[in-house]
Amino acid sequence: MAILVTGGAGYIGSHMVHGLLAGGEQVVVLDNLTTGFEWAVAQGAKLVVGDIADQALVGKLIAEHHVEAIIHFAGSIVVPESVSDPLGYYKNNTVNSRALIECAVKGGVKHFIFSSTAAVYGNPEKVPVGEDDPILPVSPYGSSKLMTEIMLRDAAFAHGLSYGILRYFNVAGADPQGRTGQSTKGATHLIKVAVETALGRRARMDVFGTNYPTPDGTCLRDYIHVTDLTQAHADLLAYLRKGGASVTANCGYGRGFSVLEVIQTVKKVSGVDFKVEMSERRPGDPAQIIASSDRIRALSGWKPQYDDLSVIVGHALAWERKLMAKRN
Ligand code: UFG
Numbered sequence: 568m569a570i571l572v573t574g575g576a577g578y579i580g581s582h583m584v585h586g587l588l589a590g591g592e593q594v595v596v597l598d599n600l601t602t603g604f605e606w607a608v609a610q611g612a613k614l615v616v617g618d619i620a621d622q623a624l625v626g627k628l629i630a631e632h633h634v635e636a637i638i639h640f641a642g643s644i645v646v647p648e649s650v651s652d653p654l655g656y657y658k659n660n661t662v663n664s665r666a667l668i669e670c671a672v673k674g675g676v677k678h679f680i681f682s683s684t685a686a687v688y689g690n691p692e693k694v695p696v697g698e699d700d701p702i703l704p705v706s707p708y709g710s711s712k713l714m715t716e717i718m719l720r721d722a723a724f725a726h727g728l729s730y731g732i733l734r735y736f737n738v739a740g741a742d743p744q745g746r747t748g749q750s751t752k753g754a755t756h757l758i759k760v761a762v763e764t765a766l767g768r769r770a771r772m773d774v775f776g777t778n779y780p781t782p783d784g785t786c787l788r789d790y791i792h793v794t795d796l797t798q799a800h801a802d803l804l805a806y807l808r809k810g811g812a813s814v815t816a817n818c819g820y821g822r823g824f825s826v827l828e829v830i831q832t833v834k835k836v837s838g839v840d841f842k843v844e845m846s847e848r849r850p851g852d853p854a855q856i857i858a859s860s861d862r863i864r865a866l867s868g869w870k871p872q873y874d875d876l877s878v879i880v881g882h883a884l885a886w887e888r889k890l891m892a893k894r895n
Pocket of ligand 1: 644645646684685686687735736737738755756757758760772773774775776786787788826849852856
């Protein structure tokens with residue numbers, strides 16, 4: 568029996584594969600390598616280069632490897648890109664996920680864990696935001712993920728699939744053992760950008776907006792270490808395997824840091840005082856988004872190990888140095 572990890576050559580997926588192998592699981596990775604890397608797939612997992620929309624391929628993999636569970640990471644993840652290319656996002660994140668869910672149902676897969684996002688909440692009225700708070704995505708990215716949540720719930724109800732939907736907050740950091748990390752070129756995420764700037768890969772960076780209704784005027788986010796996030800998937804799978812009811816749960820730590828606090832931490836941990844400019848707001852940014860993560864903790868016993876911004880930044884820096892050496 569195997570676990571099929573879609574997007575297992577990507578940032579979060581590659582961490583998941585390490586975690587699953589360490590737990591003694593048999594792992595098959597399906598990744599089209601659009602943004603993932605072959606080298607990011609841990610030894611011991613079988614990599615199949617292909618698309619989740621290729622139902623003949625997915626059906627064959629499920630049957631051949633007796634796939635018991637699917638952990639579905641593959642998708643597009645850049646919010647501003649989704650605004651300029653909504654149909655691309657609805658295809659990759661919604662239409663293709665529908666094809667995958669159908670294969671799961673037809674192939675008799677028992678459990679399905681789906682990477683969703685805090686972006687389904689849009690601009691929350693209050694923080695921390697709970698799973699039953701209003702859902703109002705403000706980007707095609709958030710909508711594309713929300714539609715998949717709905718399809719998964721309905722299909723699971725009709726066909727007896729058990730599912731876990733995890734709504735990720737701001738995922739950051741890298742494998743503490745330095746085996747994988749965020750490797751996408753042209754990344755836009757705050758910690759990645761700040762770390763690249765500290766290491767001289769960018770001449771300067773911008774703070775997008777300094778007049779938000781927050782303590783220092785910059786946006787607050789709930790940054791969660793990628794290894795804690797993937798551990799939440801492993802804990803959720805264990806819960807589902809024990810017969811736990813299907814669930815939708817937030818995945819964050821429940822506390823926020825401002826953009827300026829993050830930049831200050833990157834400066835402190837790296838020892839580099841890099842150039843930062845105060846700029847205009849970036850369209851579509853909510854002032855603050857922080858998770859209430861009580862549900863996942865109570866259900867699965869998830870206990871984060873890396874809830875420390877300096878540690879998250881330290882791991883991101885260590886990985887960026889490795890990546891620079893790899894690329895030189
Ligand atoms: N920011 C800057 N400068 C930069 C990059 C980012 O000031 O160079 C700011 C942004 O304006 C925002 C904050 O840092 O206020 C965080 O921005 P990110 O781009 O790192 O992340 P987002 O909060 O926009 O989005 C991320 C994921 C989404 C997810 C969301 C949930 O990309 O998938 O977190 O909070 F939905």
